Amino acid sequence: MFNNLSEKLDKAFHTLKGHGKITEVNVAETLKEVRRALLDADVNFKIAKEFTKRVKEKAIGQDVLTTLNPGQLMVKLVKDELTQLMGGDTVGITLSGAPSVILMSGLQGSGKTTFSGKLANYLKTKKTKQVLLVGCDVYRPAAINQLRVVGEQIGVEVYAEEGNQNPVEISLNAIKHAKANGKNVVIIDTAGRLAVDEEMMTEISNIHKAVTPQETLFVVDSMTGQDAVNTAKAFNDVLNFDGVVLTKLDGDTRGGAALSIKSVVDKPIKFIGTGEKMDAIDVFHPDRMADRILGMGDVISLVERAQEQYDEKEARKLQKKIAKNQFGFDDFLNQIQQIKKMGSMKDLIGMIPGAGKALKDIDIDDDAFKGIEAIIFSMTPSERSTPSMINASRKRRIAKGSGTTVQEVNQLMKQFDQMSKMMKMMQGGGGRKMMQMMRGMR
Structure with missing residues (x-):
């Protein structure tokens, strides 16, 4: 996860090794390498520039604390800024309403259907919710079949209507079905496209207006970098979604989406997908992710996972x-x-x-x-x-x-x-x- 970025940031901090004090010269040299590392990770140039500017303002003139050398102080400043860049605080999912309705959006291939299953499994096992998955991709029969396979795998019911080409109608009928059958969470998996288009946006906007979801999540393939951020902006302009889900973070991810998306759409990253298995889902913690990017690990998450199996x-x-x-x-x-x-x-x-x-x-x-x-x-x-x-x-x-x-x-x-x-x-x-x-x- 973000291995290349971690390695390049580590090299940047080595510039300050051996210095007894942070100066304008050595901090400029270090931050030049930090900015280059961020750009290589596919972070937007403007965001990378503003990021290093904020770190520089905090670093210049600071006396090195007795317990920290200049390199350690720079790591701390960069860690704090990375945490803020990715949202600062952890933001959970809203589960109000009877039932709570969660609308999933995103392009085809972003991992939306798989993540719908992961989220259903997470809510069922961690939050003891009765979940209903809803197949609203009326254009791709394989999508409904995929959702059914996922539902069977995790023991969650899947609602779909063969032959009905109206996703708004299917969504409303699914909510009625959930109420009648004691389901307290409904996850609606919508159709994706290969690119943003007017027809797609109109359709998902109509579903959104009809079901008034408690949560609208935008699912994005984190390996697509800056393209993912641009797509997120297009969706947010139409849906004003509540949060972002980053999938495929276990792959060869450069990190641009995770680092840029909050600044562009001003919406929190709520979940990340970290593998193919149905339990490979984590709540997104900006501070913990900043630690991992800087090679400090994530002991808290490791202990939490161990406690779950204890x-x-x-x-x-x-x-x-x-x-x-x-x-x-x-x-x-x-x-x-x-x-x-x-x-x-x-x-x-x-x-x-x-x-x-x-x-x-x-x-x-x-x-x-x-x-x-x-x-x-x-x-x-x-x-x-x-x-x-x-x-x-x-x-x-x-x-x-x-x-x-x-x-x-x-x-x-x-x-x-x-x-x-x-x-x-x-x-x-x-x-x-x-x-x-x-x-x-x-």
């Missing part, structure tokens, strides 16, 4: 097993499953401060655990519960059964043993001992 009852069972030296490969496998539920590995690593930079040239696949799982699944129930019984001949059999080598089995056994010891240490009075050991290693 089961207190299971955690207590695990603690007892660790205390009795009964932690086995089934427990290890269960921990892997919990991590996988938290999202894509690439996204999770990006949340760890410094990890994205350290692993920037390493392709981390979502199948990273596949080999480990294959080895564990090739063990017998006894071997999983009592790893100490796995001798040389058993390792050969496990390697053959999992399509791996004995060396890979040995490596997993070693990692498992180290992990077990660490967990045991953390359980007892060892948290303190571990900290002392780490200090001694410095």
